Amino acid sequence: MNTPKVTSGKRTSKKRSTRKPKVVEHPLSSENLFTNREIGWLNFNRRVLAEAEDARNPLLERLKFLGICGSNLDEFFMKRVGGLKRHVVYGISPKSADGKTPVQQLQEIRQIVIPMIQDQAKCFHKVLKPALEKENIFLLSWKDLSAKEKEDVKNYYNKNVFPVLTPLSVDPGHPFPFISNLSVSLGVTLKHPQGEEKLFARVKIPRVLPQWIRVTTDLTVNRFVSLTEVIQENLEDLFPSMQVLGVMPFRLTRNADSDQDQEDAEDLLEAIEEELRQRRFAEVVRLEHGPNPDPWMLKFLMEELELTEDDIYELPGELDYTDLGVICDLAIPNLKYEPFMPVVTPSFMEEGVGIFNVIKMHDQLLHHPYESFSASVEKFIRVASEDPKVLAIKMTLYRTGDNSPFIRALIRAAEQGKQVVCLVELKARFDEERNIYWATELENAGVHVVYGVVGLKTHAKTALVVRQELEGLKCYAHIGTGNYNVTTSRFYTDLGVLTAREEITSDVVEFFHFLTGRSLKNNYQNLLIAPVNMFTRFKAMIEREAEHAAHGRPAQIIAKFNNFEENDIAVALYGASQKGVSIDMFVRGFCCLRPGVKGMSENLRVTSLIGRFLEHSRIFYFRNGAADPVDGEFFIGSADWMYRNLHARVEAIVPILDRSLKEKCWELLQLCIKEQRQAWQMNSDGSYTRKNSNEAGLHQILMQIAKTKAKIAEDASAHTE
Known part of the structure; x- marks a missing residue:
């Protein structure tokens, strides 16, 4: 049989010999052509977990990968599972590229996630904790503490934790409390000494405190106990004279998939702010709890939160592996990657406006984090903001991070009277609040802030500098693969080009006209x-x-x-x-x-x-x-x-x-x-x-x-x- 050609997603037959009857082959279905996006993403996260399991990696880095795997899974449930569940609720059943309905995908996701979280727990308890103990790093339970350590931790609890806690009970006078996204809580089943009715109370584990407490003041001794367990062991102080019948740590994940139509909003800034407010109260898409749950409490939570069995995940390990960050940050160099300082290429060693001469003489290809982002891209914008010959700076900002030097440079440039334009993408998922803040700061400083093209999220990473030189105006541009974010530039691999080629910069000029105006240009020369x-x-x-x-x-x-x-x-x-x-x-x-x-x-x-x-x-x-x-x-x-x-x-x-x-x-x-x-x-x-x-x-x-x-x-x- 002849091999079929794929042209538009269907299988077509070639003509056979005239001595045989013509056979029309069946079209290739999408199941044959494509794999499933959601399953592919879970497979990716399993590869991240494999880095935690890999003994070739330094021990504390393996612990960090365990947290990355958990954080990735949180975002997956908020965005992808949340979107699929919303489709189910609305009765919408679009099939994926491989032909699966939302219900089928949710079922398959659960079948993959449960073994994954079991592997996480196995890696933590059976592999990483014993390996940490060999390095004299002990993650202890309350029962493992000595009498002196318990006394010290109790004193710490009374002074630093107890005043921060807010127990919230549920009864006719106290409605079911709002539980924020991804916050760890202790569910407590209570009973009045003179009553028979079971009562529910919730104690939120405060994120403002370290989630693992060092049990000694000696910094050379690495013995820690979980804040959650310390609170759990001292619940009687929160509910004096009440009977504590059961305790269950749990965590909720809320939907971050928006169903707001922002394109019709008269003010995009207000629409995004409203979406952020609504996201706090979005429907719950997952409830995680520790082992051996209190059946009465679990049933109570499911009813209050309108959850089904498929939304419940029992975790044999930690509820949030990112809490182990305090352990990952221990200053033990032999348990971490060898430190690497991005190199400063010779082209960018000269201070001041010499950077423009370097770019004008030769295009510069930058590879981060191997080559310094701060000494190249950040320097390019900083020098431009200070150079009196620079007339205009234009940038796109998608995720820029806190205390961004780019924001400071743009504000400084605007204050010096330069024409400064900044496109701030308000719809950058999970960075909306930060971007709203920076957009406001930039506007207050006189920067022309725009929010992009209606109906489209602006993801481009581009910057343009217009400079007055002897021969006339000269444009310089940066086009990159990553965000203008100094923090992520140290551990994301990205490429960028700095160029003064007119055939490129003229396109970049037109591109910013497209972003800020209503340009319909469709014949870009090179971009x-x-x-x-x-x-x-x-x-x-x-x-x-x-x-x-x-x-x-x-x-x-x-x-x-x-x-x-x-x-x-x-x-x-x-x-x-x-x-x-x-x-x-x-x-x-x-x-x-x-x-x-x-x-x-x-x-x-x-x-x-x-x-x-x-x-x-x-x-x-x-x-x-x-x-x-x-x-x-x-x-x-x-x-x-x-x-x-x-x-x-x-x-x-x-x-x-x-x-x-x-x-x-x-x-x-x-x-x-x-x-x-x-x-x-x-x-x-x-x-x-x-x-x-x-x-x-x-x-x-x-x-x-x-x-x-x-x-x-x-x-x-x-x-x-």
């Missing part, structure tokens, strides 16, 4: 802009590679980004694979493709890279028939190959035009292809197989390369002097 031309350009380049392969010319695609879910791009990739195009995709999170399927995607490989840094850089390569692969086309930018990024967000991707920078990109992509330590290979059924080499991993190699290059440059500079 790929979503939702304007990015999707069509990417699809055309994939199809062009297929044509090259069909005519025997060199054809290759390499793409690296966070997540993949775009059916038309997937079908184009399948078609390119069938024509013989070699395709390597590095997708850290979920990927809805099916690689390695005979007759459909045999030439397509998908790899997930998990390790010390969060792989966040987006880079795209198309060989385009070039004999030398470095002469192919390279792009970096803010967009994943996701429907939302290509069609429902504002994104910016820039070509790499300088050949020396192309060589740097090619070197990075080849390291990714050769990677064996941090790599997980995706199988055609959506599962992953770990390569599991003991060789140095990608992150270690890139840190060493950065150090070596910096040392060579330093030696060369010293020799010149």
